[in-house]
Amino acid sequence: MxxxxxxxxxxxxxxxxxxxxxxxxxxxxxxPGCGGKELRPLVGTFFSKTSRKS
Ligand SMILES: [Zn+2]
Structure with missing residues (x-):
């Protein structure tokens, strides 16, 4: 998985x-900590801004 x-x-x-x-x-x-659904995905959103090549 x-x-x-x-x-x-x-x-x-x-x-x-x-x-x-x-x-x-x-x-x-x-x-898994609070059982809430207020989760923001980190994958693909964090590094995309800075890894731009010209
Ligand atoms: Zn939580």
């Missing part, structure tokens, strides 16, 4: 969790 990284708005920390691609596609992620 792939590992996805999120930032939980409630816990104010990064969480990583393993889930299936179909779960991920449904937006079915829940924080």
């Amino acid at each position: 792939p590992l996805y990284e999120y930032f939980c708005e409630k816990c104010q920390r990064e969480v990583s969790m393993a889930m299936s691609i179909s779960q991920h596609d449904k937006g079915d992620a829940t924080c």
